[in-house]
Amino acid sequence: MFLLPKPKQINYCLGNFYISGKTEIILDYNCNSHDFEAARLLKEEMQRFPGLKIQINKAFHNTGNSIYLKKCDGETEEYTIEIKESDIVVRGSDDAGLFYGVQTLRQIIRQNGVALPCLYIKDAPYFKSRGFFHDVTRGKVPTLKTLKELVDRLSFYKINQLQLYIEHTFAFKNSSEVWVGKDPLTAQEILELDDYCIKRNVELVPSLSTFGHLYEVLVTKSYSHLCELDNSYGTPFTWYDRMAHHTIDVSNEESIEFIKNMIQEFIPLFSSNKFNICCDETFDLGKGKSSKLNKKIGTGKLYIDFLNTIIKYVKGYGKEVMFWGDVIVKHNEYLKEIPKDVICLNWAYYPEVLENDTKIIALSGIKQYVCPGVGGWNRLMNSLDSSFVNISKMIGYGKKYGACGVLNTDWGDYGHINLFANSMPGMIYGASLSWNPEDKIEVQKFDEEASILEFGLNSKKLVSLLRELSRQEVASWAFIVWWREQKILNNEFLNENIKEFVRADNTKITKGYRRAIELEKEILEEGANSYKNRSLDIMEFVNSAKGVALMNAICLAIKKYDFKCDDIETVIPNNKLAVELEYWFTEFSELWRRRNKESEIYRIRDIIIFVCSFLRNIKE
Numbered sequence: 109m110f111l112l113p114k115p116k117q118i119n120y121c122l123g124n125f126y127i128s129g130k131t132e133i134i135l136d137y138n139c140n141s142h143d144f145e146a147a148r149l150l151k152e153e154m155q156r157f158p159g160l161k162i163q164i165n166k167a168f169h170n171t172g173n174s175i176y177l178k179k180c181d182g183e184t185e186e187y188t189i190e191i192k193e194s195d196i197v198v199r200g201s202d203d204a205g206l207f208y209g210v211q212t213l214r215q216i217i218r219q220n221g222v223a224l225p226c227l228y229i230k231d232a233p234y235f236k237s238r239g240f241f242h243d244v245t246r247g248k249v250p251t252l253k254t255l256k257e258l259v260d261r262l263s264f265y266k267i268n269q270l271q272l273y274i275e276h277t278f279a280f281k282n283s284s285e286v287w288v289g290k291d292p293l294t295a296q297e298i299l300e301l302d303d304y305c306i307k308r309n310v311e312l313v314p315s316l317s318t319f320g321h322l323y324e325v326l327v328t329k330s331y332s333h334l335c336e337l338d339n340s341y342g343t344p345f346t347w348y349d350r351m352a353h354h355t356i357d358v359s360n361e362e363s364i365e366f367i368k369n370m371i372q373e374f375i376p377l378f379s380s381n382k383f384n385i386c387c388d389e390t391f392d393l394g395k396g397k398s399s400k401l402n403k404k405i406g407t408g409k410l411y412i413d414f415l416n417t418i419i420k421y422v423k424g425y426g427k428e429v430m431f432w433g434d435v436i437v438k439h440n441e442y443l444k445e446i447p448k449d450v451i452c453l454n455w456a457y458y459p460e461v462l463e464n465d466t467k468i469i470a471l472s473g474i475k476q477y478v479c480p481g482v483g484g485w486n487r488l489m490n491s492l493d494s495s496f497v498n499i500s501k502m503i504g505y506g507k508k509y510g511a512c513g514v515l516n517t518d519w520g521d522y523g524h525i526n527l528f529a530n531s532m533p534g535m536i537y538g539a540s541l542s543w544n545p546e547d548k549i550e551v552q553k554f555d556e557e558a559s560i561l562e563f564g565l566n567s568k569k570l571v572s573l574l575r576e577l578s579r580q581e582v583a584s585w586a587f588i589v590w591w592r593e594q595k596i597l598n599n600e601f602l603n604e605n606i607k608e609f610v611r612a613d614n615t616k617i618t619k620g621y622r623r624a625i626e627l628e629k630e631i632l633e634e635g636a637n638s639y640k641n642r643s644l645d646i647m648e649f650v651n652s653a654k655g656v657a658l659m660n661a662i663c664l665a666i667k668k669y670d671f672k673c674d675d676i677e678t679v680i681p682n683n684k685l686a687v688e689l690e691y692w693f694t695e696f697s698e699l700w701r702r703r704n705k706e707s708e709i710y711r712i713r714d715i716i717i718f719v720c721s722f723l724r725n726i727k728e
Contacts, residue, residue, distance in 0.1 A: 109225070110557035111215050112536060113233075113266060113543035121226035123193045127154060127162075128173075128222070135166045136178030142203040145307045146210040147177060153214040157222055170195060175213070177206055185268075186232035189213055191224050204309040205232075208266050215561055235506070237477065237513025238542035239269030240535055241315070243485075244293065245277045246350075247708040248524035252297045254703040256304050261532065263308035265539035270305060271315040271384055271515070276324035277707075278316075280373055285328045291705035298377045306379065313430070315384035316374055318367045318418055320391065323354040334363050337396040346593045347522045347711070348602060355390045358414040359398040368421055375425050383422050384453070387415050388432030408439030412446070419450060433476070437465045443472035453515060455479035459497035463505045470509035477513040478506035482534025484526040485519040486586035488655040492575040495534045496551060503541045514542040522589045523712045527696075528703050529645035530652060533558055533571050551575075563645070566637035573634055574649060577627045580620035581656045583612055583663030591666055592718055610667060614676050621660035621679050628653035648699055654692050661685055662719055669726045682728065686720040 111118075133147045147164045154162050170176040175196045182201030187209030190197045198213060200206025212231070216224055240262050244250060250258070255272075262270060272293075279292040298312075305312040325331050332341035336355045343349070356363045375383065394402030394410050402410050415436075419429045433452040436443060446452075452469050454476045461480075469476045480502035483495030503514055516538030518531045536558050540547060549557075555571040563570050590605045628650055635646035661679050668676040680688070693716045700709050 109216065109219055110560055111212060112554075112557055112561055113540040114547040114549070115212065115229045115231035116544065117228075117230040119228045121192075121228070123226040124223045125191050125193055125196055125226065126223055127157075127160065127217075129159060129161055130173060131160075131162060132171070132174045133162060133164045134170065134174045134176050135164065136176065137166060137168050138179055139166065139177060139206075140203070142307065142309070143177060143179075143206055146207045150175065150210050150214060153217050156218075160222070170197065177210070179206060183232045184236065186230075187212070188231070189216075189227070189229040191216075191226050191228075193226060196224070204268065207263070207309045211264050211266060214264070218561060219565065233266065233543045234545050235503075235511070235514050235542050237269055237515075238267050238539065239271060239313070239477070239513060239515040240267050240538070241271045241273060241479070241515050241517040243273045243518060243520040243524060245273050245275040245317075246485075246520035246522070246524045247711060248520055248700070249277050249291045249293060249705045249707040250528075250703060251705055252300060254528065255297075255301050257703075258528075259301070259305055259308055259310050261535070262539070263310055265536055266543050267535075267539045268309055269311045269313055269513075269515070271313045273315050273317075273386075273519075274374075275317040275321055278374065280370060282369075283325070285330050286325050290324070291707045295377055302377065302379055311380050311382070312378055313380045313382045313384060314374055314378045315386060315430075316370065317386045318371070319385075319387040319414060320355045320389045320393075321351075321386070322356055323350040326354045326356065331366070334360060334366060335396075336392040336394075336398060344596055345711075346596055347589055348593050348597065348599065351521055352601070353392055355392040357397045358393070358410060359401050364414070364417055367418060371418075371422060375422075375427065381426065381428055382430060382451075383425075383427040384430040385415075385418050385422060386432055387411075387418065388434050388455075390435055408442050411435055411439060412442040416445065416447075419447060423447075430477075432479075433465065433469060437468055440468050440472070443469070443474060446472075446474060448473055448475075450474065451512070452476045453479050454511075455481070455517065456502065457481035457483070457495075457498055457517070459494040459501070461498060461501050461505075463508065466502075466505040466509045466511070470511075475512045476506075476509075477515045478502040478511045479515045479517055480538065481517040481519065482531045482538070484531050484534070485521040485524075486589070487526055487578075487581055487584045488530075488659065489574065489578045489581055489652045490526060490530045490534055491581075492533055492571075492578045496537055496554075499534065499538050500541060503538070503545050507545050514538065516542070522586060523708065523715075525585050525712060527648040527652060527699060529648040530574070532562065532645070533574060536562070563635065563638035563642050567634055570631070570634050570638070570649075573627060573631050577624060577631070577649075577653055577656060580624040580627065581659065582617045582620040583609075583660045585659060587612070587663055588659065588666075588715065588719065591670070592715055609663070610671055610673070612663070612667075614664065614667070614673075617660045617664055618677070618679055621657050621664075624653050624657035624660065628657070644699075644702060651692070651695055651699055655696065658685070658689055658692055662689070662723075665723060665726070670722070682723040682726045686723040689716060689720055689723075 186201040187205040198209040326335035480499040484490035559570040
């Protein structure tokens, strides 16, 4: 039997408990409305089986032939499950503990049907803060329904924090110039999501860009004067530019007032006592309007002074402040100037990550979360191999150096082209290790367990097929973006990336194209008997397989006809490739709209049109 996360203690006994139409879910008399929500989810799980009409009741004691839910003393979030032939008793130390006990019981039911093996489980998490960070700003804004679906999935695997990354995709009242045409989240949507999260023991932590990554703010007519660099207004849009520039001018008093106004409007929407001010990747700091001040006090001091100003303001609302740690570890002499009651979000996303930054932050005395990533940005299919190594290493460093939490990240650079379901294997893996870092599960075994729990007993190879698909994306979406945007920007960084594109192994690209086509069929076949509520996931996986094949084919054509690599053999005629790409994008767009607002899909469409035009203009 597979359980994710793996419990600390599990002992099996002889016999089974049989669920029948007479079985009741009984809430102990001291249970509350949150516990009723857990009971309701348990009832829904059992309703998968025909003929079962389980009732929820409340009583002073267990009446037998029941699933009895009650509170008891214990560690925070601790639970026990005791399955006997006569009944099942789930005990939780608090609302969250009882809720997590029910989630584990749901996993047991999902695999065993109505005959549950007798056992005893005792469990509690290693990291008390186990988060997931979801990008809703780089081109894709989920619907409220999708965000609730995400919360359901997170809570099923015992994740207890969610952050949504916001740059310009919240409808600030006096900044319509910034968010118009982006389908932003509204205040009411956030309030409703916050309430939904509470019922599932997930803390919705606000996350707002307040220093770097303010492109859509700083290219507007009204706010471009607050940009560190000159001439930001009126420049052509590129995804590279949105990622790489547009830090706010810290030497302008108006800048901090603008940031304060955003924070003041955003903070009241969340019940969380935390606030992530971001403050990462301030690439342009000191290089433009603040250059004189930079020469006087230095970049590190320039950064820390503005950071502390924001920290002080947010703390004035009684919030525990979080910020990304990438800049401060490069100027670690200033760590001593940061208040010790903030949380540094220590991120690194590559598989070769070392422990140095984690150690530096730990020695400073500042609390930290370790923040790995699920590896989906700039790609159609998440890179499962590299992201799993990264997640395992970062959580291991967090354990070694006493981190107080884990925040697994899901970014969407370059238009957020990777679809929702592709990030779920990495989410589940991070959730498992955040709860129990001692579970050194083999990747092959994890893939099978995650497949069964998410998609059903008849789809146990599905995640392993996705892993193989991710290996076929030799020429990624990023290559095509770099190629197209280099025709708009003559940029040294993009020139270097184009060289990487040209050096990509043509044989591997060709093999990746052919294997992705095969995997499309295998994924469809394996997913055909998955749970009904995962049918949209299967459609996303199949579309991603088609997309991986096409990206490889497009890159071969670009290398042959634009970079004049005459030794390359393309895999599909150019006109036919354009047609297949257009049909693929039509299907992709339909899937996008199933889970997301329209948001910025038009930017992806523009690149697809550009590529198809290029292919049709080739004279062979």
